[in-house]
Amino acid sequence: MKKPLDDEVRLRHMLEAANHVEEFVAGKTKDDLHNQPMLRFAVERQLEIIGEAVNRLSDSLKEGYPETEW
Numbered sequence: 001m002k003k004p005l006d007d008e009v010r011l012r013h014m015l016e017a018a019n020h021v022e023e024f025v026a027g028k029t030k031d032d033l034h035n036q037p038m039l040r041f042a043v044e045r046q047l048e049i050i051g052e053a054v055n056r057l058s059d060s061l062k063e064g065y066p067e068t069e070w
Contacts, residue, residue, distance in 0.1 A: 007061045010053040017046040
C-alpha cells in the first residue's frame with residue numbers, strides 16, 4: 001500500500017505548481033490567456049494541482065494558519 005503524502009510534500013507540490021504558473025504567464029497578457037488554449041489549459045492544470053493539494057492538507061496545518069483562506 002502506498003504511503004500517504006505528508007503536508008510538507010503537498011506544500012512543495014503547491015509551490016512547484018505556482019512557480020510553473022508564474023513561468024507560463026511571464027510576459028503574457030490576459031488576451032493571451034484567452035486566445036491561447038494550450039497556455040490556458042496549462043495554467044488551469046497547475047491551479048487544479050494546487051487545489052487538490054490544499055484539499056488534502058491536514059486540518060492541524062490549516063488550523064495553524066487561520067489567516068489563510070484555504
